[in-house]
Amino acid sequence: MTTYGDVHRRFLQSFVYHPVNTEAEALEAYRLTCEEQGQEMGSLNQLVDTINATIRKYTTLEIKTIFCELTGQKYYIATNTADLKWTKNTSRYSKNEQLIFRKVLDDIVRSETGNISSITCLNVYSNVNMSKSEMSATIAKFVRDGWFAEKKGRLYMGVRAAAELEPFITQVYQDMTSSCPLCKKLIFWGHRCGSCPEVSHLHCLRKFFASTSGDAACPACRARWHNWDEDYLSDMEESS
Ligand SMILES: [Zn+2]
Numbered sequence: 001m002t003t004y005g006d007v008h009r010r011f012l013q014s015f016v017y018h019p020v021n022t023e024a025e026a027l028e029a030y031r032l033t034c035e036e037q038g039q040e041m042g043s044l045n046q047l048v049d050t051i052n053a054t055i056r057k058y059t060t061l062e063i064k065t066i067f068c069e070l071t072g073q074k075y076y077i078a079t080n081t082a083d084l085k086w087t088k089n090t091s092r093y094s095k096n097e098q099l100i101f102r103k104v105l106d107d108i109v110r111s112e113t114g115n116i117s118s119i120t121c122l123n124v125y126s127n128v129n130m131s132k133s134e135m136s137a138t139i140a141k142f143v144r145d146g147w148f149a150e151k152k153g154r155l156y157m158g159v160r161a162a163a164e165l166e167p168f169i170t171q172v173y174q175d176m177t178s179s180c181p182l183c184k185k186l187i188f189w190g191h192r193c194g195s196c197p198e199v200s201h202l203h204c205l206r207k208f209f210a211s212t213s214g215d216a217a218c219p220a221c222r223a224r225w226h227n228w229d230e231d232y233l234s235d236m237e238e239s240s
């Protein structure tokens, strides 16, 4: 489907109401749209490419494809790419909630490891006019909405923040952000080979190692990857 039509329009509309979609959800939205419009399904990526090429002429809206840093899972997210103000993207939250949001975001970007302890932030953010249980509920809401991801009591950057706040984060934290050696995109949390400081995305490493026939050598320094095997991967997925 390379010509913009009703299927593209309806699919885009569904993203306005539900901006964060896993690949399976995006495919289901596509399937339903085709069914409704009586059309054959084609490639999801081609559909998204055509939508982006068309709406780029009139809006700053875009459907971004992004992978979760924790699980490597693929997401499709409708985002306003021109927004340099994080508040525009989070305006549906209360003032206090936005304050917490900004602090968590700041702490994750500034952290050495790309993640922070959820318990510590409840104690540290004591100057926010909220009880700890309210704060904890607020953070849980941000996790549910895709802004942050939580695993084993630690908070990571979520797919939505990575997609929607990329322009803001790159501008504000210029010297504090890193990029993945494989896809050159922004990375907050990823995997190290154990021999060099480079951090790579899980999904990028998977693709890279598959293309090198399972030869698990670090893409940056070529050292043997110390813990790359299927057990390690399934452990990552189970616990996320
Ligand atoms: Zn990458």
Ligand SMILES: [Zn+2]
Residues within 6 Å of the ligand: 193, 194, 195, 196, 197, 198, 218, 219, 220, 221, 222, 223
């Ligand atoms: Zn290395």
